[in-house]
Amino acid sequence: MTELGVRWTAEQVLALAPDAASRSAGSRLGVTGPWSATGAGEGAVWGLCKGSGSKPYQTVVAVHDGTGGSGTAAGQAPGPVPASASAPVPGYKCSCPSRKFPCKHALGLLLLWADGPAAVPDGEKPPEWAESWLAGRRQRAERRTAAAPAAGAGSGGRGSDSEAAKRRAERRAERMAAGASELEQRLADLLRGGLAGADRAGYAAWDETAARMVDAQAPGLAARVRELGAIAASGDGWPARLLEECALLHLLDEGFLGISRLPAPLAATIRSRVGLTTDKAELVATEGAAIRDRWLVLGLRDSEDGALTTRRVWLRGAGTGRMAMLLSFGAAGRAPELALPPGISLDADLAFYPGVRPLRAALGTQFAPPAAPAADGPPPGCTVGETLAAYGDAVRDDPWVDAWPVVLSDVVPIPAPDGWQVADAADDALPVDPRCLGRTGLWQLAAVSGGTPVTVFGECGHRGFIPLTAWPPTTTEPVPL
Incomplete structure (x- = not known):
């Protein structure tokens, strides 16, 4: 182990790819043939990759920035990494013209590094071209760290800034309330006319309503309206599903319009569901809010919403046993910046x-x-019955919860003509979400299991279980699905 931490597995590297084409192209470059001048040290991996031109591509990946400052020498213990520093892992720089992040060269270099020190030796000093970029990253992180308290001190001394922010918040609250009231009227009109013709109305009406919610600065309401538009084309049983989602949206609307009468925790949940979130810097800086633990990365899941990719990274505290979710976003061919491969652990604060x-x-x-x-071995888990009880408790407290993270112990994946299930020793079975049926990950899970019980992490939702990571019975290495 160096100051980079342990080398990743190939599966962890490929989980960073922005799409299937990048995974395939990166895999072809994960061999020594096209690479020269490779090395690893000072929180980074670098190398030169031969391409079609006369000059090789210069590729460097900041696997970890050490202290977020000038780095650490080999063998030294790193200091704390500020929350305002660059993303924990990784950052990329390549001289190729690709607009994807990471590009195939960065993926190939990481795969080569994952293969061992024979191809990418440890303890090297970065070449000048790599060090220049790494130094720039460190300087930008230091400037952000220095600017955060300065900005807070400045705003505290200028009452006009505080008053302006307050007026902006009040105006947004008024617009959101107006949007929620308009949405209530549209839901009432829909139900008054009946749901029977909703499948013939198309998406136009839903898109227009969602746009109105965007204008009202309520992105959470807009996203749920768009989901309503897709339900009518979702197959048998769609009227019941549409009615259920309309009821949940009505409940969210009414909660927001009467938010002043709700308990603080429930009010905070509703604000987040309609699109009002707490500022990250303010949250992290709140005294006593941070929980330090060694957080095991259980899995990650990307979802697409137009040009935007949303990544959910799930963690579990080794000491507290607490589950956590980190969100990050990517657009225009970029993978979300927060890329924590399953199986690693972080000694860190979470707020x-x-x-x-x-x-x-x-x-x-x-x-x-x-x-x-x-x-x-794998993290401790629970039975199918305990999973359903935990999900039920979550829905009771937060009816709009999309998914609840769970580790299932000693379950066997079972393919069937009408879908998949994961079953435990008590013969209790949890259906797999139908949206997973086209994924190769289910057959990969079956191969990992080989008919024997395995530990699986995933998301439990109202449509079933989405497996994300498995731990084979013969090894402690997680397998992303």
């Missing part, structure tokens, strides 16, 4: 956003580079 059942968190200070957990 949880307020709510009835706080789950989303912001990453604060990191006290060491990412590392592999002790080889003591």
Whole structure:
């Protein structure tokens, strides 16, 4: 192990790819043939990759920035990593013209690094071209760190700034309330006329309503309206599903319009569901809000919403046993910046956003580079019955919860003509979400299991279970699905 932490597995590297084409192209470059002048040290991996031109591509990946400042020497213990520093892992720079991040060269270099020190030796000093970029990253992180308290001090001394921010918040609240009232009227009109013709109306009416919610600065309401438009084309049983979602949207509307009468945790949950979130810097800086633990990365899941990619990274505290979710976003061919491969652990502070059942968190200070957990097997899990009970409790407190993270122990994946299930020793079975049926990950899970019980992490929702990571019975290495 170096100051980079442990080398990743190939599966962890490929989880960073922005799309399937990048995974395939990166895999072809994960061999020594096209590479020269490779090395690893001072929180980075670098190398020269031969391309079609006369000059090789210069590729460098900031796997970890050490202290967020000038880095650490080999063998030294790193200091805390400020929350305002660059993303924990990784950052990319390549001289190729690709507009994808990471590009195939960065993926190939990381795959080569994952293969061992024979191809990418440790303890090297970065070449000048790589060091120049790394130094720039460190300087930008230091400027952000220095600017955060200065900005807070400046705004505290200028009452006009505070008053202006207050007026902006009041105007937004008024627009959102007007949007919620308009949405209530549209839902009432829909139900008054009946749902029977909703499948013939198309998407135009839903898109127009969603646009109105965007104008009202209520992105959470807009997203739920768009989902209503897709339900009518979702197959048998769509009227019941549409009615259920309309009821949940009505409940959210009414909660927001009467938010002043609600308990603080529930009010915070509703604000987040309609699109009002707490500022990350303010959350992390709140005294006593951070929880330090060694957080194991259980899995990640990307979802597409037009040109925007949303990444959910799930973690579990080794000491607290608490689940956490980190959100990051990417657009225009970029993978979300926060890329924590399953199986690594972080000694870090997490600050949880307020709510009835706080789950989303912001990453604060990191006290060491990412590392592999002790080889003591997969994380502890629960039975199918316990999973359903936990999900039921979550829905009771937060009816709009999309998914609840869960680790299932000793379950066997079972393919069937009408879908997949995961079953435990008590013969209790949890159906797999139908949206997973086209994914190769289900057959990969079956191959990992081989008919024997395995530990699986995933998301439990109202449509079923989405498996994300599995731990084979013969090894402690997680397998992203």
